[in-house]
Amino acid sequence: MLLCSGIWSSPRSQCHTATTKRMTIKRVLHWQPNVGTSVNSQILNEVSQCVESINGVKEGRWKATLTFYKPMLRDQSLASEFPRDFLGIMVPECPNKYFFVIRTQRIVLEADSTIQTIMEKLQSYKMRVALNFEGFQYQLGDFQLRVGKVVPTHSENLRGIVMEVEYLPISSIEKSRQIMEEFLEIWQEALSKRTLPGHFMPMEPNFIEYGLSDHYSSQHTAVQYATVMAQLIASVQSVQSMRN
Amino acid sequence: MECVVQGIIETQHVEALEILLQGICGVQRDRLRVHEICLKNNPNLGNVASEVRLLCDLEQPEPTWTVKHLGGAMRGAGAEQISVLVRTMVESKVSKNALRLFNALGYKLDHELLRVGFAFHFQRGAQITVTVSSVNKMLKLHATDEAVPVTPGIQLVEVTAPASSENYTEVASAVSSFCEYLAPLLHLSKPGVSTGVVPTAAAAAVSLMSDGGGTTLFSPHTTRIKTAGLAWSI
Numbered sequence A: 001m002l003l004c005s006g007i008w009s010s011p012r013s014q015c016h017t018a019t020t021k022r023m024t025i026k027r028v029l030h031w032q033p034n035v036g037t038s039v040n041s042q043i044l045n046e047v048s049q050c051v052e053s054i055n056g057v058k059e060g061r062w063k064a065t066l067t068f069y070k071p072m073l074r075d076q077s078l079a080s081e082f083p084r085d086f087l088g089i090m091v092p093e094c095p096n097k098y099f100f101v102i103r104t105q106r107i108v109l110e111a112d113s114t115i116q117t118i119m120e121k122l123q124s125y126k127m128r129v130a131l132n133f134e135g136f137q138y139q140l141g142d143f144q145l146r147v148g149k150v151v152p153t154h155s156e157n158l159r160g161i162v163m164e165v166e167y168l169p170i171s172s173i174e175k176s177r178q179i180m181e182e183f184l185e186i187w188q189e190a191l192s193k194r195t196l197p198g199h200f201m202p203m204e205p206n207f208i209e210y211g212l213s214d215h216y217s218s219q220h221t222a223v224q225y226a227t228v229m230a231q232l233i234a235s236v237q238s239v240q241s242m243r244n
Numbered sequence B: 001m002e003c004v005v006q007g008i009i010e011t012q013h014v015e016a017l018e019i020l021l022q023g024i025c026g027v028q029r030d031r032l033r034v035h036e037i038c039l040k041n042n043p044n045l046g047n048v049a050s051e052v053r054l055l056c057d058l059e060q061p062e063p064t065w066t067v068k069h070l071g072g073a074m075r076g077a078g079a080e081q082i083s084v085l086v087r088t089m090v091e092s093k094v095s096k097n098a099l100r101l102f103n104a105l106g107y108k109l110d111h112e113l114l115r116v117g118f119a120f121h122f123q124r125g126a127q128i129t130v131t132v133s134s135v136n137k138m139l140k141l142h143a144t145d146e147a148v149p150v151t152p153g154i155q156l157v158e159v160t161a162p163a164s165s166e167n168y169t170e171v172a173s174a175v176s177s178f179c180e181y182l183a184p185l186l187h188l189s190k191p192g193v194s195t196g197v198v199p200t201a202a203a204a205a206v207s208l209m210s211d212g213g214g215t216t217l218f219s220p221h222t223t224r225i226k227t228a229g230l231a232w233s234i
Helices: A039-055 A078-081 A114-120 A172-192 A216-243 B011-025 B077-081 B100-107 B169-183 B201-207
Strands: A026-033 A057-071 A086-090 A098-104 A107-112 A125-140 A143-153 A162-167 A198-202 B004-008 B030-041 B051-057 B064-073 B085-094 B105-121 B127-138 B147-149 B154-162 B216-218 B224-226
Touching: A026 A172, A026 A216, A026 B004, A039 A125, A039 A143, A039 A162, A039 A172, A057 A143, A057 A216, A086 A216, A098 A114, A098 A216, A098 B100, A107 A216, A107 B100, A114 B064, A114 B085, A143 B216, A162 A172, A162 A216, B004 B011, B004 B169, B011 B105, B011 B127, B011 B169, B011 B201, B030 B100, B030 B127, B051 B100, B100 B105, B127 B169, B154 B169
Parallel strands: none
Antiparallel strands: A026 A162, A026 A198, A057 A086, A057 A125, A086 A098, A098 A107, A107 B085, A125 A143, A143 A162, B004 B085, B004 B154, B030 B051, B030 B105, B051 B064, B064 B085, B105 B127, B127 B147, B127 B154, B216 B224
């Protein structure tokens, strides 16, 4: 039932300039390499092929960006007073919007993209590192899948692999939970047959802590990307500590 | 970027001003109730002092937020010849967490105000906004229900128009031309250049408030103005 094609697809809300409109449910997963292994482009290819093998229809490209901001401080010894995980995120569904997340303080803000100009003029935070999440998206019945690589802008140095699974008919997180879990089980099982050195980690942030409701929105997506980023960093640091 | 002029008017003449604006603008006024929170950066943060304003529109069914940054005014001989202030201005509509976010980033409250009044938005050579409001201060933190006027009996009139580096002279000219129509009631000038109330305000207000419409006012520049109620001619 889940993978049948031809089922209706609900119209998705567009981002509104004034307030966040409801969007359909999305889960963002990151690739967790097995201990002692690292992510590579072959894994990315295998994942993409797996989507197509379960009748995912390639639709086109997608790209999200995530930027780390760093405070401009006169006295570096006071750095602990300022957030180290201040992120700016752009998602493809909302090209005129920009999202800020401070994950450790559970803050998410949606803004018009002009907020970037304001940050530049304030001269208090500057962009430190920017990453692209980019790849192809696939239609699979009531689901839309996006498979993407994580690379620094202006570089092809693969830092990770992410996947978005979007269930189109529903915008309630709780109401879609079961069907989403069932789909992820099917997906993980299909992928496991390729015996890849790792797996996708489904992580769901506690959206309530961010003040977000059960109705899914682009702010939820931004929070997920911030969470995924934290996991990717933790994975890299874990690998580095093992090597040392 | 925006062009801006300001002036003050006695509260007793605001109704007359509203009648005049109604006639000039040809649009309905919008009610205004905006909580303005001005934040400044931690002294250790950034190489320069920076200020950002959070504006919460309390007139909406659900409060909406805007972040606004006002930059430096245009300077030089060209700027001095323009009767309006031209300054950089960037704003962004945001969700409700703006205050929490900026506090977390190191921006602290400098002052807050509540502006209550009305606004006219119209097109006359430029997209012009006229706001007439009392400026109120809060006796307790964020207590907008307990705000009191900063200057009782006096209200602030502000005329603004968005501009760009390509068209600011035209926009400034449009704003200046518009301001001439308000001259009987108040004088508008660059922010920071105080001119006080105009001596003709009382008489002009009486004329505007008199019954039957059709009152004719003359601006100092001898442009005949008729109030709404009769055909408007410029």
